[in-house]
Amino acid sequence: MAFPVDDPERRRRIRRTALLFGLIAVAFYVAFIVLSIVRHASTDAPTPTLPRGTGEGREGAS
Amino acid sequence: MVDHAATAHDAHHDHKPHGWRRWVYATNHKDIGTMYLVFAGLMFFVGGAMAMVIRLELFKPGLQFVDPQFFNSMTTMHALLMIFGAVMPAWTGLANWQIPLMVGAPDMALPRLNNFSFWILPFAFTILLSTLFVPGGGPAGGWTLYPPLSLQGGDSFPMVIFAIHLMGASSILGAINVIVTILNMRAPGMGLLRMPLFVWSWLITAYLLIAVMPVLAGAVTMLLTDHFFGTTFFTAAGGGDPVMFQHIFWFFGHPEVYILILPAFGIVSEIIPAFSRKPIFGYETMVYAIASIAFLSFIVWAHHMFTVGMPLAGQLFFMLSTMLIAVPTGVKVFNWSTTMWKGSLTFEPPMLFALAFLFLFSIGGFSGLMLAIVPADFQYQDTYFVVAHFHYVLVPGAIFGIMAGVYYWLPKWTSRMYDQTLAKWHFWLSAIFVNVLFFPQHFLGLAGMPRRIPDYAVQFTDWNMISSIGAFGFGLSQLLFPYIIWKCARAGQPAEARAWDGAHGLEWELPSPLPYHTWETAPSDALIAKGAEH
Numbered sequence: 054m055a056f057p058v059d060d061p062e063r064r065r066r067i068r069r070t071a072l073l074f075g076l077i078a079v080a081f082y083v084a085f086i087v088l089s090i091v092r093h094a095s096t097d098a099p100t101p102t103l104p105r106g107t108g109e110g111r112e113g114a115s
Numbered sequence: 116m117v118d119h120a121a122t123a124h125d126a127h128h129d130h131k132p133h134g135w136r137r138w139v140y141a142t143n144h145k146d147i148g149t150m151y152l153v154f155a156g157l158m159f160f161v162g163g164a165m166a167m168v169i170r171l172e173l174f175k176p177g178l179q180f181v182d183p184q185f186f187n188s189m190t191t192m193h194a195l196l197m198i199f200g201a202v203m204p205a206w207t208g209l210a211n212w213q214i215p216l217m218v219g220a221p222d223m224a225l226p227r228l229n230n231f232s233f234w235i236l237p238f239a240f241t242i243l244l245s246t247l248f249v250p251g252g253g254p255a256g257g258w259t260l261y262p263p264l265s266l267q268g269g270d271s272f273p274m275v276i277f278a279i280h281l282m283g284a285s286s287i288l289g290a291i292n293v294i295v296t297i298l299n300m301r302a303p304g305m306g307l308l309r310m311p312l313f314v315w316s317w318l319i320t321a322y323l324l325i326a327v328m329p330v331l332a333g334a335v336t337m338l339l340t341d342h343f344f345g346t347t348f349f350t351a352a353g354g355g356d357p358v359m360f361q362h363i364f365w366f367f368g369h370p371e372v373y374i375l376i377l378p379a380f381g382i383v384s385e386i387i388p389a390f391s392r393k394p395i396f397g398y399e400t401m402v403y404a405i406a407s408i409a410f411l412s413f414i415v416w417a418h419h420m421f422t423v424g425m426p427l428a429g430q431l432f433f434m435l436s437t438m439l440i441a442v443p444t445g446v447k448v449f450n451w452s453t454t455m456w457k458g459s460l461t462f463e464p465p466m467l468f469a470l471a472f473l474f475l476f477s478i479g480g481f482s483g484l485m486l487a488i489v490p491a492d493f494q495y496q497d498t499y500f501v502v503a504h505f506h507y508v509l510v511p512g513a514i515f516g517i518m519a520g521v522y523y524w525l526p527k528w529t530s531r532m533y534d535q536t537l538a539k540w541h542f543w544l545s546a547i548f549v550n551v552l553f554f555p556q557h558f559l560g561l562a563g564m565p566r567r568i569p570d571y572a573v574q575f576t577d578w579n580m581i582s583s584i585g586a587f588g589f590g591l592s593q594l595l596f597p598y599i600i601w602k603c604a605r606a607g608q609p610a611e612a613r614a615w616d617g618a619h620g621l622e623w624e625l626p627s628p629l630p631y632h633t634w635e636t637a638p639s640d641a642l643i644a645k646g647a648e649h
Contacts, residue, residue, distance in 0.1 A: 063299060066299050067224045067225070067295050067299045067300075070294065070295045070298055070299060071224070071225060071228075071291050071292075071295045074290075074291045074294055074295070074325050075287075075291060077325055077326075078287045078291075078325050078328070078329045079329065080329075081325075081326055081327075081329035081330055081333070082329035082330070082332050082333050082336075083333075084333075085329070085330050085333035085334070085363055085366075086333045086336065086337060089333075089337060089348050089359065089363070090348075092356075092359065093347070093348060093354065093355060093356075
């Protein structure tokens with residue numbers, strides 16, 4: 054019996070499954086960045102006007 | 116004529132490429148599995164050498180050998196190398212070798228992707244290791260890369276981020292390959308609930324990988340943009356929140372712990388029945404227990420960060436959900452113990468490592484329960500107690516699991532039997548020294564010694580000395596492992612096709628030496644049924 058991997062339908066299924074899980078991985082990557090942006094946008098923190106590392110502009114961050 | 120043609124056909128199919136092309140262009144699952152395992156072994160010794168530097172410095176109080184910055188680089192790099200360079204590639208190597216053999220498939224479903232997944236790794240770790248030589252030294256903020264500390268890294272920072280992206284890509288592609296292989300390439304008749312537990316454990320691990328490695332990639336991408344492109348995801352000065360990084364990191368980090376340990380559950384579930392000469396007790400409950408542990412791993416992440424401050428309801432939720440993991444884990448320990456009950460036990464090296472796994476991983480599990488208790492965690496947080504806990508989970512847990520697997524399947528891979536006396540020496544030295552190394556760290560942590568420091572108060576000296584002696588003993592005894600494998604491959608006695616008389620599974624139905632290509636003709640249902648006697 055030839056192994057079913059030679060079967061075109063099996064090949065299509067392999068490609069579909071691989072793409073599906075690849076897309077799921079990309080979705081998780083994008084989703085967590087988007088969630089962070091949304092959360093960041095929802096905080097009413099002041100925009101820093103001084104170069105970072107000066108220690109100023111942190112008062113309203115929390 | 117027909118026979119001759121068939122033989123010629125088989126001979127053509129068993130042709131294997133020679134020289135460097137065999138490895139660089141490898142698409143054979145056995146070759147790629149071997150490359151993963153060799154790479155993992157190499158990283159294990161490089162990461163182990165870093166651990167020796169750490170323990171050497173901590174042998175007595177005061178600064179002896181390295182400056183604090185380099186010490187912190189060593190702790191950070193040791194963790195990154197051991198997690199992403201040693202344990203994860205070793206599991207992928209075992210998956211590559213074993214999954215096609217165990218499910219009756221001729222190869223992994225996506226062989227070229229398999230090659231690509233592997234060859235990403237040497238580049239990733241070359242980049243990571245080369246950070247030790249750039250201005251400012253290697254990353255020193257801990258493997259968790261918490262901002263704002265990690266954002267203050269020198270030239271190594273973007274290199275580490277790039278290396279982590281590459282490792283993540285490799286893991287995700289490897290996981291996709293495993294899932295696709297298991298879902299589409301099983302031999303006819305190999306139903307899901309006929310699959311060996313190692314295959315089940317890897318299927319669930321692969322789902323975890325797909326879900327959480329992109330989260331780590333997202334977190335480090337945001338670190339990168341915070342550092343170079345003016346975003347302030349985690350920078351308080353711009354309204355960002357460093358604690359959010361911890362949430363995102365541990366949403367990856369806790370399932371990662373299970374990524375490192377679940378395949379060991381699978382291997383131990385193969386070995387204990389083989390050396391007890393009994394079917395595994397409660398096969399289906401083992402599957403459900405692994406799946407439950409994997410599910411629970413997604414809802415416990417904040418137990419790593421109780422001390423950052425969170426509402427009482429959050430503390431209670433994460434404490435109780437963490438404790439809930441003890442239930443399916445207890446089911447597994449119960450099933451392994453019950454499998455051995457009234458079995459005809461023998462104690463060859465794979466069984467010894469599996470039993471050590473059972474006892475010592477349980478110690479790590481119990482200290483994990485202690486850490487789950489919020490008020491107690493406030494005391495233990497960032498002390499050596501935590502170091503002791505996760506090393507009990509990862510060394511006699513994951514590493515012993517890998518060693519058990521290698522000792523179990525090595526006679527199949529090489530068609531030769533290794534020196535079992537030497538392997539038993541390896542086991543006993545490892546089992547003794549791993550306890551000398553890590554058990555005293557519980558006392559140090561309970562007495563208040565913080566982790567990630569190169570110097571400590573003088574009252575911690577004695578246990579640190581004992582722990583360092585354990586480390587040197589453990590490190591030296593690991594040199595036996597590659598020697599045993601090398602000796603076996605070169606001059607081991609021929610092994611039978613079924614190297615262990617109690618072993619079941621399709622891989623043991625194949626002849627020894629293993630043909631370069633296996634299961635080109637799918638195994639019969641009778642053979643699958645015989646292999647699936649669990």
